[in-house]
Amino acid sequence: MMTSIGSMLVIFSVLVVPVAGWAEQAAVRVEPSNLHGPRTLQQETATAVIRDYLQSWQSLSSALEQNRAELLDQDFVGTAKDKLTGTMHEQAALGIHTRYRDRAHDLQIVFYSPDGLSIQLIDNVEYDEQIFEHDKALTMQRVHARYVVVLTPTETRWRVRIFQAEIE
Numbered sequence: 001m002m003t004s005i006g007s008m009l010v011i012f013s014v015l016v017v018p019v020a021g022w023a024e025q026a027a028v029r030v031e032p033s034n035l036h037g038p039r040t041l042q043q044e045t046a047t048a049v050i051r052d053y054l055q056s057w058q059s060l061s062s063a064l065e066q067n068r069a070e071l072l073d074q075d076f077v078g079t080a081k082d083k084l085t086g087t088m089h090e091q092a093a094l095g096i097h098t099r100y101r102d103r104a105h106d107l108q109i110v111f112y113s114p115d116g117l118s119i120q121l122i123d124n125v126e127y128d129e130q131i132f133e134h135d136k137a138l139t140m141q142r143v144h145a146r147y148v149v150v151l152t153p154t155e156t157r158w159r160v161r162i163f164q165a166e167i168e
Contacts, residue, residue, distance in 0.1 A: 028054065031108035041112050041119075049119050049151055050107060052158040060084065061100040067092045077152065080163035095133055102127040103142075119158070123147040143167065 030050060033041055056075035063071035069085040076084060091097055104126040111120035125147060130140040150162035 026054070026057075026102040027104040029104075029106045031106065033109040033112075035109070035112055039112050039114050039116065041109060045112075045119075046109060049109065049121070049158045053107070053121065053123075053149065053151060053160065054105065056160050057100070057102050061102075064088060064091070064098045064100060067097050074157070075159055076161075076163070077154075077159045078161040080160045083163070096138070097132050099130040099132065100127055101130075116153070118150050118152050118161070120148065120150050123149060 028050075030046075033046065035041055052075070059071050059075045063069060063084065064087070067088045069081075069088050072081050072084055102125060106124040107121055109119060109121045111118075113119070123146070124144075126142065126144050128140065129143050131138045144167075146166045148162065148164045148166070149160055151158040152161045153159075
């Protein structure tokens, strides 16, 4: 087991993940999993979770920039989707939208449920956040945050169920 996680770390530690449609790519580093419990994490599962989670940042960015909650449907469910949808409704009511550009992710999978129905990861992320009123930029800031994320499997992919930030 250590061999497959070790090889996964080597593969991901130098990985830069391209995100379609973005001018720059976010740097991604994956720490070795530190799982305790009866279920082992297969490399294919870990790879799929990381891939799907990183793709969720693209739909998050598009949805918040356009204030279109339906853009979250492929990647978010439950509490995460509800909170993000609420944020979009608040933004629309204020006449603003937000542009996110993730710069770096430092990920670690910390829990895999015994039934295989949830995976928790920690993401120390750096991103730029820019707020617009119509097409006029109001503010821009670089954000460093620690996200606690829980993903659940669906028919074809892992979807974000809990997406909780601790802003630094």
